[in-house]
Each structure stands twice: as structure tokens, then as C-alpha cells.
Amino acid sequence: MDDSAWGYHSKKEEHQLDGLVWCYCDKKEERQEKETILYKGHSLEVLIDYATCLECSKEYILNHQIHINESRIRELKISIDKRIEDNK
Numbered sequence: 001m002d003d004s005a006w007g008y009h010s011k012k013e014e015h016q017l018d019g020l021v022w023c024y025c026d027k028k029e030e031r032q033e034k035e036t037i038l039y040k041g042h043s044l045e046v047l048i049d050y051a052t053c054l055e056c057s058k059e060y061i062l063n064h065q066i067h068i069n070e071s072r073i074r075e076l077k078i079s080i081d082k083r084i085e086d087n088k
Contacts, residue, residue, distance in 0.1 A: 025055040030065070037073065040084065044076045 028051045035048050049065040052058070061069065 023053055023056050023058055025053045025058075027054040028052065028060070028062075029054055030062075037076075039077050039080055042080050044080070046072050046076055048072075 030051050034045050037044050049068050051060045
């Protein structure tokens with residue numbers, strides 16, 4: 001995901017809360033992207049859900065996507081923990 005998407009875009013009305021800026025555009029497209037995380041010395045690829053505004057190109061992680069992403073990451077970490085425990 002492009003970190004610059006959180007920057008200021010003067011073309012659209014925006015809202016700011018706790019330093020995060022998002023737009024009020026109505027056209028958002030949900031997307032997925034693989035990201036690599038490190039956990040206990042293991043590199044794990046996880047599919048991350050997010051949304052992109054089709055009008056101003058800002059990227060967001062919507063509330064329901066946060067829960068999905070956290071669940072995927074948690075499942076990967078549990079699988080690594082089980083492998084580590086099995087190898088003891």
C-alpha cells in the first residue's frame with residue numbers, strides 16, 4: 001500500500017481524526033495485497049484486505065477489513081507457534 005495516500009489532497013473534502021486523514025468520496029474499491037511479516041524469526045506472507053478510493057486514490061483499511069486481517073495474522077502466528085512447540 002502507498003503510505004503517501006494518507007497525505008493531504010486539496011481536491012476533495014477530507015476529515016481528520018488522530019492524525020489520519022480520509023476523504024468523503026463515495027467510490028471505494030476493496031482490494032487485497034500480500035505482505036510479509038516477521039514473527040519469531042519466520043517470514044510469513046499474509047493477504048491484507050484494504051480499500052482504495054477511486055476518486056482520490058487514498059487507501060484505507062475499513063473496520064470489517066481490520067477484523068479479517070487480524071484474524072489471518074493471528075492464524076499464521078498460531079501455526080508458527082505450533083510448529084515451534086512440535087520441534088521442542
